[in-house]
Amino acid sequence: MPASDSPANTQPMDLDPFVIGLKQRLPEELRESFTDEQLQGLRTAFATRSWARHKLDLRGTFSFWRTQYYYVLVAGRNKRDLTRGQKRLSMAAKAGAITLFLLFSLLLGLVMLYILKSALGINLLPNHSLGLWDWLKGSR
Incomplete structure (x- = not known):
């Protein structure tokens, strides 16, 4: 129009x-x-x-x-230039999102390693367990 x-x-x-x-x-x-x-x-x-x-x-x-x-x-798509404050906020949000993603990935990786360790029967600390492997075996 x-x-x-x-x-x-x-x-x-x-x-x-x-x-x-x-x-x-x-x-x-x-x-x-x-x-x-x-x-x-x-x-x-x-x-x-x-x-x-x-x-x-x-x-x-x-x-x-x-x-x-x-x-x-x-x-819709923003075609305007961002102000300096908006650019800083955008960078902080991106950095926060990347940090959260990396922390989540690290936590997920550690849980997977723990489950693999438990499945292979490797016991790093005698008489100590998080109970995650036992919970997974019992849920089947």
Whole structure:
């Protein structure tokens, strides 16, 4: 859908929030020097929202008690650059996920080695057992 066909563009340019804000920031002698076509072009080029299609776009309303509410769930690929804080948080999350994966893998590997040791009858500490092998043998 082209930008000119979106519902936000059906109102007159003088009532458009972007155009009102733009004119407030312009010097007084320039405020009325733009045609509607030029204002539409500026709005398209500089508007803060781009209503692109998203992979997931759920929108709706529902009534609860006497009040109506709306919900919006939008998801898709982020094409914006991350801020420095977001980059740090992303790196910390990746490092945390890798650490958790490695710890889980290590724990799983140790359990598998313990079960193999027990299955082969190797007893490293006499009269001491975690009971894992006995539990596995008894569960069959």
